[in-house]
């Protein structure tokens with residue numbers, strides 16, 4: 001009789017266990033230090049490309065950053081017994097539904113314990129009932145407003161649950177993993193070509209899964225080899241030319257294999273977007289062609305045209321090649337047909353970075369370390385724009401510290417070869433529209449970025465007044481992350497892009513495309529609209545450490561999705577041009 005060995009727990013399962021422990025520790029009022037350790041372990045496990053269970057068995061778990069003896073012991077306990085005693089204790093102490101209550105926006109551990117103890121609220125259903133019956137407002141310290149806000153939060157939650165979609169992840173976190181798989185595919189002797197396709201290839205800010213395509217005369221062998229990769233946790237579906245799998249960190253992977261003659265057709269099809277493909281097919285149909293993932297069919301003659309490259313697919317239907325970033329059904333087919341596709345800006349066109357931080361505020365590296373890293377990136381100039389005083393959490397600069405930083409920057413600039421170092425500030429736009437530093441302080445700087453970091457809930461008129469008054473300052477040269485969105489965490493505040501762009505033109509202020517992977521703000525549609533109205537953009541990294549200069553690449557990707565050319569982007573010019581305020 002074969003012994004049924006249980007499958008080792010997946011990374012996702014282990015992450016859930018540690019995440020739940022972290023939540024219970026928070027609910028229990030435990031020190032944030034201990035909670036953070038569990039939280040970190042959870043995200044580490046969830047994101048890790050290799051099996052955590054296997055690493056533990058091999059004794060390698062503690063090689064991971066932040067994994068100490070306590071965490072390792074809990075993983076071992078879970079592998080051996082299927083549970084963790086600490087978690088079981090918490091489960092006996094608190095109803096599990098309390099965690100859902102605690103995570104509702106506006107709640108937290110203390111309030112959760114309070115309403116559990118006073119109103120018997122043990123889960124979200126209880127909470128909704130208690131709100132509707134007016135029992136929350138009667139709890140001392142809570143009141144009407146809490147009740148209204150909780151009801152609203154409960155509604156939003158229901159909408160999200162109903163959507164029930166696979167979570168989207170930041171492309172920049174998924175891309176390295178996809179690139180690795182592509183490299184593994186290309187290494188296989190029977191694979192002629194391989195690429196990632198889908199939203200990843202179109203440089204979308206977030207992606208749902210990894211779409212891979214390969215060309216081979218032996219698809220079955222490719223499937224077998226691919227299934228055996230250490231990144232693949234399990235194969236969900238396997239056909240002769242298609243495979244669907246999951247990685248250890250819970251990502252879906254779709255692999256399609258075709259013969260090398262049809263590789264261009266497949267890559268084009270699988271890159272999408274679905275909207276682009278629909279529009280392309282309609283366009284081709286009108287000209288007597290039918291496009292599929294295997295070939296282009298000439299309808300009249302029935303001739304099948306296979307394409308080894310994507311260029312050939314577009315060429316066959318008399319279109320100029322359309323870069324993946326533009327394939328969103330936003331007029332690109334017409335632009336291609338009429339020969340007016342833009343010559344897209346590229347990362348290598350960027351000469352300088354006008355928004356980076358240092359350890360004078362919340363950056364993690366000193367001025368010089370950042371400057372050297374920028375020079376290694378091939379930049380000709382770098383402007384430090386650290387935070388201003390109202391952002392106390394970041395150690396924002398008051399006029400005196402700013403003056404000292406300017407001295408330090410001047411000294412660095414005088415001593416460093418091969419790059420120009422400039423003094424700037426990311427001055428906060430206060431909730432009433434005033435700038436967070438006096439004019440005398442701003443007047444000494446080479447470049448000023450102004451950004452909103454508070455009052456996100458204000459109505460559009462108020463937000464626009466704040467932005468307008470900042471842009472009318474003679475010192476402000478650029479608006480940083482103009483809408484304030486944080487992907488997956490915070491909605492943008494209410495900006496009217498058209499008036500923002502018109503103000504930018506009127507005042508000669510640049511609008512930033514912030515390249516932090518969770519910002520990408522302005523978004524591509526907003527940046528495209530702003531440029532169409534005549535605004536000039538800057539692409540900045542908002543780097544907080546040397547490795548963040550990679551953000552320039554992400555910012556350039558978003559700019560390409562916005563149809564921008566280097567003429568639309570100020571920092572493709574040398575500093576001398578920017579220095580002269582228009």
Ligand code: DGT
Nearest residue numbers: 198199207208209211269270271272273274277278
């Ligand atoms: P995602 O995964 O939501 O981040 O976005 P995509 O664009 O990667 O979408 P996905 O993975 O569902 O499909 C990859 C590509 O395959 C898609 O961009 C175009 C093509 N495709 C998928 N479904 C359809 C379809 O129903 N019709 C057409 N014409 N193309 C499709």
Ligand code: CA
Nearest residue numbers: 198199209211
């Ligand atoms: Ca996809």
Ligand code: ZN
Nearest residue numbers: 426451480481
């Ligand atoms: Zn900022």
